[in-house]
Amino acid sequence: MTTTLASPTQSYIAREDAWGAHNYRPLDLVVAEAHGAWVTDVEGRCYLDCLSAYSAVNQGHGHPRLLRALTEQAARVTLTSRAFRNDQLGAFCKDLAQRCGMDMVLPMNTGAEAVETAIKAARRWGYRTKGIPHDQATIIAFTNNFHGRTTTLVGFSSEPTYRADFGPFAPGFVLVPFGDLDAVQAAITPHTCAVLVEPIQCEAGVIIPPDGFLRELAALCRAHDVLLIADEIQTGLGRTGRMFACDHDDVVPDMYVLGKALSGGFYPVSAVVSRREVLGVFEPGSHGSTYGGNPLGCAVAREALAVIDDERLVERSAALGAWLLRQLETLRHPAIKAVRGRGLMCAIELHEAARPYCEALQAHGVLCKETHGTVIRLSPPLVASEEDLAWAVEQLRGVFAA
Ligand SMILES: *Cc1c(COP(=O)(O)O)cnc(C)c1O
Numbered sequence: 001m002t003t004t005l006a007s008p009t010q011s012y013i014a015r016e017d018a019w020g021a022h023n024y025r026p027l028d029l030v031v032a033e034a035h036g037a038w039v040t041d042v043e044g045r046c047y048l049d050c051l052s053a054y055s056a057v058n059q060g061h062g063h064p065r066l067l068r069a070l071t072e073q074a075a076r077v078t079l080t081s082r083a084f085r086n087d088q089l090g091a092f093c094k095d096l097a098q099r100c101g102m103d104m105v106l107p108m109n110t111g112a113e114a115v116e117t118a119i120k121a122a123r124r125w126g127y128r129t130k131g132i133p134h135d136q137a138t139i140i141a142f143t144n145n146f147h148g149r150t151t152t153l154v155g156f157s158s159e160p161t162y163r164a165d166f167g168p169f170a171p172g173f174v175l176v177p178f179g180d181l182d183a184v185q186a187a188i189t190p191h192t193c194a195v196l197v198e199p200i201q202c203e204a205g206v207i208i209p210p211d212g213f214l215r216e217l218a219a220l221c222r223a224h225d226v227l228l229i230a231d232e233i234q235t236g237l238g239r240t241g242r243m244f245a246c247d248h249d250d251v252v253p254d255m256y257v258l259g260k261a262l263s264g265g266f267y268p269v270s271a272v273v274s275r276r277e278v279l280g281v282f283e284p285g286s287h288g289s290t291y292g293g294n295p296l297g298c299a300v301a302r303e304a305l306a307v308i309d310d311e312r313l314v315e316r317s318a319a320l321g322a323w324l325l326r327q328l329e330t331l332r333h334p335a336i337k338a339v340r341g342r343g344l345m346c347a348i349e350l351h352e353a354a355r356p357y358c359e360a361l362q363a364h365g366v367l368c369k370e371t372h373g374t375v376i377r378l379s380p381p382l383v384a385s386e387e388d389l390a391w392a393v394e395q396l397r398g399v400f401a402a
Contacts, residue, residue, distance in 0.1 A: 008042045016258050026086040027369065034061035037384035039367065048392050050361075050368040051378045055202070055234045055345070057265035058317075059307045060383035062241035065262045066303050073299035079214035080239040081290055092298035093304055099243070100256050104279040106272045107293040111233040111259035112148025114270035118153065118229045118257050118286065121272060123172075126193025130225055137193040140226075142178040144372075146203035147196065148229055154307060181216050188220070194227040194254075199245035201236040205375035206347035208340060212248035218305055225277065227254040234269070234345075237261040237384055241318030241343025248342065264304035269297040289402070313382040317343040320389055324378065327393045334402050339376075346378040347371075348396075357399060 006014065012030040014178045025372045029047070034042045037060055039049050052097065059066065073088065093105040100388040106121075120138060126137040139181055143158040154162045155169025163169075174192075176183035178201055183352070199214055202312065221228040229251035235245035244256065249290060259270030268291075271347070272279065282369060291297070308314065321343035328346060330337040338349045350357065354370035361368055361376075371377050 008022070012042060021138045027358065027367065029367070031363060036060040036062075037381045037388050043338060045364070045365070047365050047367045048164055048380065048384070048388055048395075050378045050392060052379050052381045053242055053265055054260060054261075055166070055379050056260040058261035058313060058382045059264035059304055059311075060381040061265065063264055063304075063307060063383075065307055066266050066300055067304035069256065069299050070266050070296065073296050076295070077149060079291065079294045079297040079319045082288060082293055086293075086295040086298070088295040088298035089293045092293075092302050096258075096262075096271060099305060100151065100273040101252060102256070102273045103174065104274060106274075106279055106282065106287070108270045108272070108289050108318040109268040109291050109297070110148070111257070111270050112150050112153055112374065113198075113292075114146045114233070114257045114259055115153060115291065116150060116230060117257050118231075121231060121274065121278055121281055122194035122196075122227050122286060124286075125227060125278050126191075128281060129277065130193060130199050132191050132193060136191045138189065138191050139229075140174050140175055140184060140187050140192060140195045142177060142197060142201070143175050143203035144178055144207065145196075145198060146174075147198075154260050175277050178204075178207060184217060185220060188224050188226060191383065192224065192226050194229050195221055195255045196229045196231060197250075198231045198235065199248070200235050200240060200342060200345060202377065202379075203371055205372040206345055206377055208342060212249065212353045213245060214251045218249075219252065221254075229253060229255045229257060231257045233257055233259040237305075237381065238314040238317045239343055240345050241314065242323050243308075243314050245342070261308075262299060262304060263300045266300045266304075267297050269301045271301075308350055308382075310324060311383065311392050312397075317382045320344055320382075320384065320386065321346065323386075324389055324393070328378075328396070330401050331396060336400065341378070344379055344382055344384075348376045348378070350374045350376070361395060364398055366392050366395045 009030050029041045031039050032042045039047050047231040054068050096105045123137045141156050147153045152170045156173035173189050230246050232244050246307045255274040263269035325341040337351045354374050354376045358370050
C-alpha cells in the first residue's frame with residue numbers, strides 16, 4: 001500500500017486553502033457542529049471551546065433561545081434597510097441603551113464598523129460641540145490596540161503584521177503606551193476630541209491595565225473635555241465578570257462600542273451606545289449601513305441580551321473565572337511566564353511560542369488560540385459548566401506536566 005487516503009479533515013483543509021484567501025492560520029480541525037461550550041469536528045471528535053469565537057459566543061454555541069428568535073424573525077422579515085422602519089429596531093435600541101445607562105444606540109454590523117462610527121461621532125462632536133478647528137481633531141489610542149481591520153483602524157495599530165503595505169493611512173491618531181496616564185496627559189491638546197481604549201487589551205495578550213487606570217483616565221478626559229470611547233466589543237457583555245469591563249473601575253465612558261456577543265454568534269450585530277449629545281451629531285444622510293439595524297439582527301440581539309440576564313452569565317463569568325484563575329496559578333512549568341485573568345477572560349503567558357501548546361491542547365480536546373505569539377487566551381463560553389472547566393484544567397495539567 002503506497003497511496004495514503006486524505007482524511008476528511010485534510011480534504012476540507014485542502015479545498016479551503018485552494019479556494020480561500022489565506023488571511024488566517026486556523027488550527028487544523030474542521031468544525032461541523034457546536035452546542036453550548038462544545039464543538040464537534042467532521043470526524044466526530046469533540047472539543048471544549050475555550051475561545052468562544054473571540055467572545056462572540058458568550059451565550060454558548062447554538063443557544064436554543066437565539067435559534068428560535070432567529071428563525072421566527074427570519075420567517076417574518078429579515079431586511080428592510082433603513083429606508084423604511086421595522087418593528088424590531090426601536091425595542092432593540094431601548095433595551096440596549098437602558099442596559100448601558102445611555103440615551104441612544106446606533107446599530108451597525110461588525111465591530112470594526114462600530115469603532116469607525118464612534119470615531120465619526122467623536123470627530124463631529126469635536127468640531128460642533130467642542131469647537132475644534134475644521135479637520136484638526138485628534139484621537140488618542142494606545143499601543144498594542146486592536147480595534148478591527150479597516151484601513152483607518154489598522155492605520156493606528158502598532159502591530160506591523162496588521163499594517164504592512166496597507167497604507168497610506170488616515171491621519172488624526174496619536175498612540176501612547178497602554179496604562180500610562182502621564183503619557184495620555186502629555187498627548188492631550190485642545191484639538192483632542194477623544195481617547196479610544198480597550199479596558200483590557202485582549203488581542204494584545206489579555207493585558208490588564210494598572211488598578212485605577214480607567215478611573216483616572218475617565219477623570220482626565222472629563223477635565224479636558226475629551227470623550228472617552230470604550231471599545232468593549234470583546235470585554236463587554238459579561239466576559240470579564242461584570243457587564244462591562246469599565247464597571248470594574250466604576251467608569252461610565254462617553255461611548256460604549258459593542259459587538260461580538262451582542263448577537264451570541266448568530267448574526268453580526270454591533271452598536272455604538274452613547275448620550276444624545278454625542279450620537280445626536282448624526283443627521284439623516286450623514287452615516288449608514290444597508291444591514292445596520294435590520295430586524296433579524298435586532299431580534300437576535302435583544303434575545304442575546306435577555307439570555308445574559310436570565311442565565312446570570314455575568315455572575316457565572318465572575319465565579320467561574322475566579323476559580324479558573326486559581327487553578328491556572330497552580331500550574332508549574334518552565335515555559336509559563338505568567339497567568340492572569342478577569343472573569344472568564346484568562347491567559348497563560350509563555351516564555352516561548354504558544355502555538356505548539358495550543359496544538360497540544362487541541363490533541364487533548366481543548367480549543368484555544370495563541371494571541372500575540374506567546375499568550376494562550378482561555379475564554380470559554382460563559383455557559384460552560386464547572387465540570388467542563390475542571391476537565392479543561394485537567395487537560396492543561398496534562399500539557400503543562402513539568
Ligand atoms: C473583535 C474586535 C473588534 C473588531 O470586530 P469585528 O467584528 O471583527 O470587526 C474591535 N475591537 C475589539 C476590542 C475586538 O475584540
